[in-house]
Amino acid sequence: MYAVILAGGKGERFWPLSRRDKPKQFLSLLGNRTMLQMTVDKLQGLLTPANIYVITERIYLELVRKQLPELPLENIICEYCGRDTAAAVGLAAAYIQHRDPEGIMIVLPADHFIADIEEFQRIIQVAVRSADSGEYVVTIGIRPSRPETGYGYIQQGEAVENLEGINVHKTIAFHEKPDLQTAVDYITQGSYLWNSGMFVWRVDLLLGLIARYLPELNRGVALISEAIGTEREAEVIRNVYEKLPRVSIDYGIMEKCEQVLVIPAAFGWDDVGSWTALGRYRESDPQGNILESRGVFVDTHECMVYAPQRVVATLGVEGLIIVDNQDSLLICSKDRVQEIKKVVEALKEAGYRDIV
């Protein structure tokens, strides 16, 4: 049983706090521990550090080493360049197969929040049991608490087994991020779950599915697999990886494969995908403001101010995200936080590469 933590994301929606050289998963957005550290923390008791892998871009290797000193160095797998989740998972699978051809992989994003760790571990254990036969990919679906348009959805089918009181269902379909009306319909309908990006499978099953649905990726993974443990390992990965197809695991495999099960779960999950999402985990003042800044906030409502190094004064403003980070400053309407990525793109194009 192995965990593979996907830590290659860019997290641009947290600009200017997140930067190209220190994205969201390496930030302490929810307390003292970084999102990556919290992800490892929630595996405590379930897995030893020797069985936890982190896959990340080459430029983040030092950050991962510093933040997770307990991990064996060989468990940090470098992508060299971003090639989306199917390639990352394929690369990790090559390593795990080498060590344990029938090992079970638990794939977890590095930058999500889970409130109830005990329940999370209970669900993971059921998923592992369900995946143990090597017949099924098991996904974790989150029971939705609001008509969220920022997540993908999994449509659950009939229950196929019950393990320790937890139902495991067939999957009818994966759905991309819906518009609001569709999201409301999903919630009303009752059998739609949020796609958490957490998957459990036997490594041999996964590699079989890659061979079937993503032949180009399969050839690359095979080349890497042959080189693992040899002196050509780093060189081969570097050469092969950048030529791999850029496709997500959802689009590349999940949406096509029929051997997918889903476990509906409710352990307080959040992808903490934006500044407003973060607001759900901070205490607000009586005017609905979340203030991580010294200063005065006159007639200010529903704002988030993150400026720990400065004194801030606001007067007569509402619904703003204000984030200060030494050399840069973001002022954004709360209903536009999903577009911060565009701002980062615009900054790059305008030549401000040193601050993104």
Add this chain to the structure above:
Amino acid sequence: MYAVILAGGKGERFWPLSRRDKPKQFLSLLGNRTMLQMTVDKLQGLLTPANIYVITERIYLELVRKQLPELPLENIICEYCGRDTAAAVGLAAAYIQHRDPEGIMIVLPADHFIADIEEFQRIIQVAVRSADSGEYVVTIGIRPSRPETGYGYIQQGEAVENLEGINVHKTIAFHEKPDLQTAVDYITQGSYLWNSGMFVWRVDLLLGLIARYLPELNRGVALISEAIGTEREAEVIRNVYEKLPRVSIDYGIMEKCEQVLVIPAAFGWDDVGSWTALGRYRESDPQGNILESRGVFVDTHECMVYAPQRVVATLGVEGLIIVDNQDSLLICSKDRVQEIKKVVEALKEAGYRDIV
């Protein structure tokens, strides 16, 4: 003929750019020269530096010396503490009387903007001729271009003389800042002028008016007058000044005195009283933004961003004043700029004395 520039203001409405130790008159808000320097500049050709006085608080002495190196040091008069304009003018009058008992004083605020300097000098010369007999206080009234509620108004009466094609009028009344409806009525009525805070009078007339309307101030000025030129001078001013009544020249004398004339003028005057006022003198982008900052401004309208040391990104915001000054940051709705003083007060009360 002597100019007295009143440079003791606190200019809090320009926080965080203005600070207690460097208020508005010492800032370069409109180009390379500071407001104080621009005020001296516009007297060029009319007066030599030896005849220009600056009256300011003790803590700004060094700033004035640095910004106006051409002025004789003895022409910088220190107030020791702020006691409003009547006391400042009285103190300056004591010095000028000592040098020239029938000298004409031209009183000018240090922090206003004048566009047409040639016309300004023409008006001042007429005011000086009109004040020369020692019978009248001559004020400069600005023909209003909008129903401004931030200025006081002067109601003009019949013309009493015409000098070089310029009418000099009797004054019917001084009016405090009006509400909007009253301001609209003033504009419609046509005989109301903005009170520019510029006055011309003979020093002996002014001292006579102080004796008549402000007896307490008169006693203080008399004590100071006796001490000027002696070794007790600094000590007497220090002791006397802080006990002087705190009253404006408008309220203390102008509103009561009947010997007041007004010259209607139109030389592009502005008190540059707020961040939005400043916007009238900056070029805006097609979205109505005034941007003194590097960065990207996505879907941003009618904002003013002043942050020369940072990269700023705005997204989906409108009508905001955003000002950054190293250790502090202001985000203010444009229609609330008049309340920035309150913010500064609140910051003081909250203990942020080092940044106001």
